Amino acid sequence: MVHNWKLWLGLLLLVLLFASAAVGPLLIDEGATQPLYAAFNKPPSAEFPLGTDDVGRDLLALLVYGLWPTLSIGLIAGTLGTGIGTVLGLVSGYFRGPVDVVIRTLSDIVLTIPLLVVLILIASFTRTTTIEGTALIVGFLAWAGPTRALRAQVLTLRERTFIQMAQLSRLNNFQIIFLELLPNLLPYILAGFIDAIAGGILASVGLQLLGIGPLLIPNMGMTLNSAFAGGAMIRGFWWWWAPPVLVLTVLFLSTFLITLALDEIANPRLQSAA
């Protein structure tokens, strides 16, 4: 685990993103994210290192202040999706029987339905414009993957001797699930959580490209949306669209590296051949 460079590189990138989200706003005035703060459509200069957009917002300020909202969509959606998924996966895998059939069938259905499509439908009707609202919708739709993954793990774990031992020592089901099973599932839950963070951000930015979702608060998707609406690409204003693309690229790479590493740790054969 210590020698897995993918894990450390991924974590480093992720920590850097969170650190910039925390420290950045201390260095830049929040007023700079408001329209009419500066001249319109200015290329990068000493005063505005990333230029300004078509309503005079400082693009560096938008980037810095937009980081945390973007990350928080992922965190809220990821926590919700992984949380629900963990509970359902544990219950489904441990108790089996009719509960399992119902949960498995439901998660099969949710896995079949393209998430982004349902998200578009719900978001366009409820006209969600807040970060939290979008994150909640994404999170409530994101439990099926973790449920299936954890259920599969529980099915193999529950046949192991230490679980049989626990049952013989008259621990109740609640204790077995939370004290015996849960700790053994932590790497899988962590991998699912990291995946869900990326999934939540991917979905919310996707919504914003379609012009729905949280477009009022600075975040990566909002800048991308306004850049496309403002014809940044055709007019050659790379400083408008490139920074959010870069941030999102770093974000998706880091989560990918972490899940890849966790996969190798759980399945050492993959590592030896790398």
Added chain:
Amino acid sequence: MTLRYLTFRLFIFALIIWVAASLNFLLPRLVPGDPITAMLNRMEDRGATVNNQEALIAAYRERFGLNSSLAVQYGRYLASVLRFDFGYSITAFPATVSSIISNSLPWTIGLLTVTTLLAFTIGIVLGALFMWRGTPVLLRLTTWFLIIIAPLPYYLIAILLLFLLGFTLRWFPPTSASLVNQITTVDWQTVLKIVQYSMLPALSILLAAVGSWALGMRAMMITVQGEDYITLARAKGLSERRIMLGYAMRNALLPQVTALGISLATVVSGATLVEVVFLYPGIGRALLTATNNLDYPLIQGITFILVMSVAVGVLIVDLLYPLLDPRISYERR
């Protein structure tokens, strides 16, 4: 395959369709305010004056059956959805939602089927070669690069390609927006034009998808390498090439083929946002027009079709799978 499994699978299919249709019915009714008043308000926002609002609203309620009980409305709605009747588009008024959808579907299906098959073929070959000692370093590096960009969402790769190949190097037309208007007759030149204008969306999907196929194939090859029959083949003194092609690759391919089935099943909804970036005239672009104009009937129609196409595709894959891999049986389910 047992009859019991078949019935269960069809039941799940029906359930998905029912959930999608009911969501479409419920959502507009859960949101406060009624659609007609909202639409009139929007018209007034845009500077139109609407006389006799009360009478208009009453007439509309009568016309769309909003005065009947909720149960009756629901029944009617389900019946019309099953006939693919989603009513009229608000923005393109005389056009029906289903005509808009059927005009854009072939574009999406064509683009995605070709790119999915290409990505699969290139991906598994690269993934398999990765495990072979004789593979040149350059090819290895290319595969690594593709694997590294695999987690990026399609739309990010699309944006980067649009900038690089569309606007900076100008290799391909940056948008396919004008594509439909240019098609008058069907001849070689038209076909060439379609290919030319579809290059950027196609390349984006390819670049984004090849890596994950390669990664999956590589993992399967590693698993297969540890199997006894590979050791036996080696002990028999077979050439590395033969072991690789006839023993390792063949067996590693099977799970990949299943995955291909599933990804072909999601062909319609697979790259909606790539279409948005390039304004490619498929279902994604129709969805963009719909969301930009809050054209609710169109949004509902498109989302329903997207969900249904996946459900149909996955159903077909599930029913075909036992034919492909005889070890799989649904007896025990």
